[in-house]
Amino acid sequence: MRIATGGKLLNFGYWTKDIMNPLQAQIQLTKLFGTYGSFEKAQTILDVGSGFSIPALHWIHSYSNLKIYCLNISLKQLKSANSDIGEIQHPEDDKLNLSPTKNIDNRIFHINSTSTSMPIRNESVDRIAAFESAQHFKPIAQFIHESKRILKNSGQLIMAMPIITNNSDLIPFSKSYNLGILAVTWASEHYNVSLLESLLRKDDFELSEVEYIGGKIYGPLADYYIQNRDRLKSEITKEYPKFLEIILYKSMIKMKIESDRNFINYVLIKATKK
Secondary structure (H helix, E strand, O other): OHHHHOOOOOOOOOOOOOOOOHHHHHHHHHHHHHHHOOHHHOOEEEEEOOOOOHHHHHHHHHOOOOEEEEEEOOHHHHHHHHHHHOOOOOOOOOOOOOOOOOOHHHOEEEEEOOOOOOOOOOOOEEEEEEEOOHHHOOOHHHHHHHHHHHEEEEEEEEEEEEEEOOOOOEOOHHHHHHHOOHHHHOOOOOEOHHHHHHHHHHOOEEEEEEEEOHHHOHHHHHHHHHHOHHHHHHHHOOOOOHHHHHHHHHHHHHHHHHHHOOOEEEEEEEEEEO
16 A cells, blocks of 8 residues: 555555545545544544554644544554654655644644553543554454543444355454455454444444445545556555555455445444443
């Protein structure tokens, strides 16, 4: 993803007619997530699975009152993010369409921790964001339970994640090969919405909204790769063996097929702590 986009955003992107490349799609999904989560009404956000903190930079830029706690199990990614944020203008600002953002180091804080035992005070944040990361949390029920503890009353848990659409709680391992590239990037638990709803309600969350957006995620990304394969293959094979690019190409096609037949989808979930 980083080779294809030239950036550090790690999501699949949200593709509409005016989107020309993966980085634009990633930025659009980042903005959509902030709007969906009503970040303009929040003051403190805990971003769990924050990657290189590029989404947090976007949200800090867009919502002037925010403080964001970026929690990540990868110390390497946190160190990279901390180094970048130490500059008043982030080195990726031009690519991300951001103007210089002041006082970043007083508004973004990094925490090295797991998602299931978070060193955050009880009832201390307005939003908990899991932006294309919750599918990796094990067990996700413990993450939800921790979120209930940390959120203020009426605070919201906002998740964006790939899901399966069959009726079983977990996708059978024997079918995982059908997921294409997702079998690698989503090589963890494969949940459906009914299970997530059940876990949220068990911890007294009120499910506010579920929005399915897979149609603007998987297929358009695969189409972009297929249409631009020659150029992307040239870039990818500078760092990786050719056979890996072939696997990637075939995986993109499989991902598109599974999306078209509605075996996989992608959801935005908003749940409010009662």
